[in-house]
Amino acid sequence: MSNSSQTPDLAQQLTQIADVSIDHEISFAELTTLHLGGRPRLAVRCATPAAVVAALQLLDRRGVPTLVVGGGSNLLIADGELDLVAVIIECADVMVDVATGLLRAEAGAVWDEVVELSVDSGLGGLECLSGIPGSAGATPVQNVGAYGVEIADVLTRVRLYDRQSGQDHWVPVADLELAYRYSNLKFTGRAVVLEIELQLRVDGLSAPLRFGQLTRALELSETGEHRPAADVRAEVLRLRRSKGMVLEPDDVDTWSAGSFFTNPVVSGTLAEQVRTQVAAERGAEDAAKMPCFPAGEGTFKLSAAWLIDRAGFERGYPGENAPARLSTKHTLALTNRGSATTAELVDLARTIRDGVQHRFGVQLVPEPVWVGVSLD
Known part of the structure; x- marks a missing residue:
């Protein structure tokens, strides 16, 4: 862990860099599309590529843990105080x-x-x-x-x-x-x-x-x-x-990281096992509609959203009172309903992943970058 007592000195050095400003108050909940995450030790706003480089050179030289943040659409960050500096890229020409x-x-x-x-x-x-x-x-x-x-x-x-x-x-x-x-x-x-x-x-x-x-x-x-x-x-x-996949600030159904799981690539044998199981449970017509696309070398890409739905997780799961739940428009988006914590969203992700694994033997892999938190 780094020494937080050095923060004032570090902030002073960073402010000497052109096009860099310091934000002591912002939290990751304000920087991510999931609206989740605790507070960094410092937030460094960089208005030019040169400012990004200079700030990171200083921070790396000092051995300070950092997290580079752009639009925050692919980040799942732990709750609480985080001993790292957020480097916010704001150069936008x-x-x-x-x-x-x-x-x-x-x-x-x-x-x-x-x-x-x-x-x-x-x-x-x-x-x-x-x-x-x-x-x-x-x-x-x-x-x-x-x-x-x-x-x-x-x-x-x-x-x-x-x-x-x-x-x-x-x-x-x-x-x-x-x-x-x-x-x-x-x-x-x-x-x-x-x-x-x-x-x-x-x-x-x-x-x-x-x-x-x-x-x-x-x-x-x-x-x-x-x-x-x-x-x-x-x-x-x-x-x-x-599908709720266009971010709207006032619509919590879009407070997500987009598609939370990647579409799994599986063997042909496993793909057929999934199709057979769905046919037995839901009928041949539904099984015939299973999205399944060649992915090279005898593998096939399946739809994570389709698997989540067939594993019994409906839109809005686990219910309207849950602070973290599946979008009401698309089962591949895990959403913060406005009061969720990161821990609650992680619990939901774990439930979905384990449910699909148990039902079909297919392991779903999250897309977002996890910071200070783990699915396992």
């Missing part, structure tokens, strides 16, 4: 070249505002990622994706601050080893994203549309079609709102 389709966004830019700007600028490629909460800097860390599109599809390179070497440099997307909801940055803290660069379509058309729910909503005749990016964005936002 965005550059768009409509002629080439090149877009650069600093890490603190609000992600949906980046998507909106790209569409309004006549560029395509990001529309399926509309409505996702959080900041631009978080998108490559877990290879954000939705409706059949991932950030990996358009990401060209990332500006990183390497906390081990002290280097601030651009790296090609190949260096991140992007996969389903994964990069080699995730859970490591080895480097911090300062800026991202995307290559978008200049014809104003969407990415190829392949996700079933979206293609049906747009009444496409076949998968892989393109539509005007603005039309696709509007439909994606409509679909996400119907």
